[in-house]
Amino acid sequence: MVLSFGEILLRIAPDAEGEWLQKNVFEVYPGGSELNVAAALAKWKVPVCYCTAAPENFLSAQLIKNIETLNIDTSTIIYSGNKIGLYYLLQGKEIQHAEVIYDRAHSSFYELKPGMINWDAVLQGIRWFHFSAISPALNEDVAAVCKEALEVCAKKSITVSVDLNYRPKLWQYGKPPNTIMPGLLKYCDIVMGNVWSMETMLDIPVQKNIDQINTKENYVWQARKTSEEILKKFPRCQIVANTFRFHKTDIEYYATIFSGNNLYVSASYHADEVIDKVGSGDCFMAGLIYGVYNHLPFQQVINFATGAAFQKLFVKGDCTDKTVNEIKSFVQHHHG
Numbered sequence: 001m002v003l004s005f006g007e008i009l010l011r012i013a014p015d016a017e018g019e020w021l022q023k024n025v026f027e028v029y030p031g032g033s034e035l036n037v038a039a040a041l042a043k044w045k046v047p048v049c050y051c052t053a054a055p056e057n058f059l060s061a062q063l064i065k066n067i068e069t070l071n072i073d074t075s076t077i078i079y080s081g082n083k084i085g086l087y088y089l090l091q092g093k094e095i096q097h098a099e100v101i102y103d104r105a106h107s108s109f110y111e112l113k114p115g116m117i118n119w120d121a122v123l124q125g126i127r128w129f130h131f132s133a134i135s136p137a138l139n140e141d142v143a144a145v146c147k148e149a150l151e152v153c154a155k156k157s158i159t160v161s162v163d164l165n166y167r168p169k170l171w172q173y174g175k176p177p178n179t180i181m182p183g184l185l186k187y188c189d190i191v192m193g194n195v196w197s198m199e200t201m202l203d204i205p206v207q208k209n210i211d212q213i214n215t216k217e218n219y220v221w222q223a224r225k226t227s228e229e230i231l232k233k234f235p236r237c238q239i240v241a242n243t244f245r246f247h248k249t250d251i252e253y254y255a256t257i258f259s260g261n262n263l264y265v266s267a268s269y270h271a272d273e274v275i276d277k278v279g280s281g282d283c284f285m286a287g288l289i290y291g292v293y294n295h296l297p298f299q300q301v302i303n304f305a306t307g308a309a310f311q312k313l314f315v316k317g318d319c320t321d322k323t324v325n326e327i328k329s330f331v332q333h334h335h336g
Contacts, residue, residue, distance in 0.1 A: 001047040001048065001049060001073070001125060001126055001127055001128075002038075002041055002046055002047065002048045002049075002126070002127065002128040002129075002130060002289060002293065003048070003049050003050075003051055003076065003122070003123065003126045003128070003129050003130070004034040004035065004037050004038040004041075004048060004049075004050050004051070004130045004131075005034060005050075005051045005052070005129065005130065005131045005135070005146075005149060006032055006033055006034025006035065006052060006109075006131060006132055006134060006135050007032050007034075007052060007053075007085050007104070007107065007109035007110075007134070007135065007138075008030065008032050008035055008052045008054060008063060008084060008085070008109070009030075009031055009032035009035075009084070009085045009086065009087055009104070010028055010029070010030055010031075010084055010085070010086050010087075011028065011029040011030075011031055011086075011087055011088075011089055011278065011318060012026060012027075012028055012086060012087070012088045012089075013026060013027040013028070013029065013088075013089055013090070013091045014026045014088065014090060014091065015090070015091050016090045016091060027091065029278075029318045030063055030066060030067075030318070031278070031318030031319065032052075032085070032134075032318075033132045033134050033163060033165060033281075033282050033285075034050070034052075034130060034131065034132055034135075034282075035050055035052070035067070035318075035319075036282035036283070036286070036318050036319040037130055037163075037282050037285050037286045037289065038050045038070075038072050039067075039070050039072065039318075039319040039320075040282070040283055040286030040287070040290075040308070040319055040320050041286050041289060041290060042070050042071040042072045043070070043071075043319075043320065043321075043322075043323065044286070044290050044323070044324045045324070046289070046290055046293055046294075047073075048072055048073065049072065049073030049074070049075065049076050049126075050067060050072050050073070050074060050076070050077065051076040051077060051078075051117070051122055052077055052078075052108075052109055053077070053078050053079070053080050053081060053108040053109045053111075053112050053116075054077055054078075054079060054081075054084060054108050054109075055079065055080070055081050055082045055083060055084065055108050056079045057082075059084060060079070060084065063084070064077060076122045078116065078117055079108075080108050080111065080112075080116065081106075081107065081108030081109075081110075081111045082108070083106060083107045083108060084107060084108070085102075085103070085104040085107035085109060085110065086102075086103040086104070087100055087101065087102045087103065087104070088100065088101040088103070089101075089278065100169065102169060102170065104138065104170075109135075109138070109142070110138050110139065110142065111141075112141060112142050112145045113141045113144075113145065114141065114144045114145055114148050115148075116145070117145065117148070117149070119148060119149050119152040120152060122149075123149070123152050123153065123156055123158060126156075126158055127158065127159065127293075128158065128159045128160075128161065128289065128293060129149065129150075129153045129158050129159070129160050129161075130160075130161045130162075130163075130285070130289060131146055131149070131160075131161075131162055131163075132162060132163040132164075132165050132285075133162065133163065133164045133165055133166065133167075133177065133181060133193075133197075133201060134165055134167055134170065136177075136180050136181065136184060137167055137170035137171045137177070138170060138173075139173045140173060140175060140180075143175075143180050143184070146184055147183065147184060147187075150184060150187035150188075151187070153187060154187055159189050159190070160187055160188045160189050160190070161188065161189065161190040161191075161192065161285070161288070161289060162184070162185065162188045162190070162191055162192070163192050163193065163281065163282070163285045164181070164191060164192065164193030164194075164197045164198060164201050164202075165193065165197065165281060166193075166196075166197040166200055166201060177200055177201040178200065178201055178202065178203050181201040181202060182201075182202055182203075182233075182234075185202065185230075185233075185234045185237070186234055186236060187236065188234065188236065188237055189236060189237060189238050189239065190237070190238065190239045190240075190241075190288065190289075190292065191230055191234075191237055191239070191240050191241070192240075192241040192242075192243070192281075192284065192285050192288055193241075193242065193243075194242050194243055194244065195210075195219070195222050195223060195226045195242055198226050198230065198242075199226075202230065202233065204226050204229045204230065204233070206222060206226070207222055207225075210222055216244075216254065216268060219244050220256055220263070220265055223242040223244075223256040223258065223263070224256070224258060224263045226240070226242065227240035227242070227256075227258030227263070228258070231258075238259055238260075239257060239258070239259045239288075239292065240257070240258045240259075241255060241256065241257045241258075241284075241288050241302070241305070242255060242256045242258075243255040243281060243284055243306075243309065245280070250270050250271060250272050251269075251270065251271045251272075251273070251274055251313065252268055252269070252270055253268070253269045253270075253271075253306070253309065253310045253313075254266045254267065254268040254269065254306060255284065255302060255305065255306045255309070256302065257288075257298050257301060257302045259298055262298070264298045264299050264301075264302045265302070266302045266303055266305075266306035266307075267303070267306070267334055269306070269307075269310040269334065271310075271313065271314075274313035274314060275313065275314045275315065275316055277313060278318050280309045280310075280312045280313050281309065282318075282319070283308050283309045283311075283312040283319070283320045284305045284306065284308065284309035285305075286305075286308065286320075287301075287304050287305030287306070287307075287308040287309060287327075288301060288305045290304065290305075290324075291304050291305060303331050304327060304328065304331060306331075307327050307328075307330050307331035307334065308320060308322065308327045311326075311327060311330055
């Protein structure tokens with residue numbers, strides 16, 4: 001079974017014109033990076049449970065009931081504190097993450113401290129543990145809780161994956177990510193991110209003029225170089241995946257996986273516009289876990305993960321609604 005650990009969040013999505021003020025209504029999506037991963041895996045028939053901290057109130061009860069309908073085991077959720085984390089993101093196709101407002105301070109998850117979760121019990125029967133860099137971005141205590149979990153994973157020989165999603169607005173507690181993340185990376189088997197987040201968090205430099213050269217060949221070369229550095233720096237790590245999403249005249253999306261000194265590259269996908277960017281990276285992460293968990297050849301893993309992530313751009317809400325077969329036939333058609 002895969003265990004996904006992170007904060008449950010509500011995305012509040014007001015329209016860009018402010019019409020919600022007249023209508024007294026705006027859209028709300030339950031999510032959070034790690035829940036989005038769990039939801040995709042459950043959809044793809046991978047046994048998965050979700051661990052978070054939530055207050056004991058009617059809102060949590062409704063949310064957890066909803067999570068259970070997705071076929072996600074919620075028995076590892078702990079109840080503490082009084083608040084669910086929120087963030088506000090304007091609706092719209094051109095919205096950048098810069099326009100996000102976080103309201104996560106003093107949520108139940110934010111107030112987690114070492115010793116509050118019995119990791120030996122939570123990780124009983126778990127084969128794979130997934131977390132993301134969003135959790136240690138909150139504060140030093142939550143970073144310590146992540147480390148606590150990873151130490152137990154190491155003892156139990158549980159595979160660990162991490163998504164290095166970088167949220168500059170969250171790293172506000174005086175410790176830059178490159179002083180926290182390397183201490184967690186040494187426990188990880190599989191790392192996903194992009195070459196820029198890896199530079200920020202792990203001090204692995206990106207070629208200075210890379211955006212001027214701006215070719216797929218050059219970005220793929222950088223992905224190989226970054227991946228090799230990670231494997232050198234963190235001997236436990238076996239697999240590094242990098243995603244590339246550019247928005248110039250259209251959206252371009254592709255990705256790489258590096259393992260065993262081989263680099264596997266996906267096809268490039270293009271679209272004029274997208275419906276919802278939120279959760280595309282989480283969908284890629286889920287695709288990566290799905291492929292490795294099911295022992296697929298790496299070229300198939302990267303094809304599936306990239307196809308899944310690209311398709312998510314056209315699904316409203318935080319997680320994908322595509323089945324394994326829909327993703328596979330989309331990939332086949334694209335490669336066809």
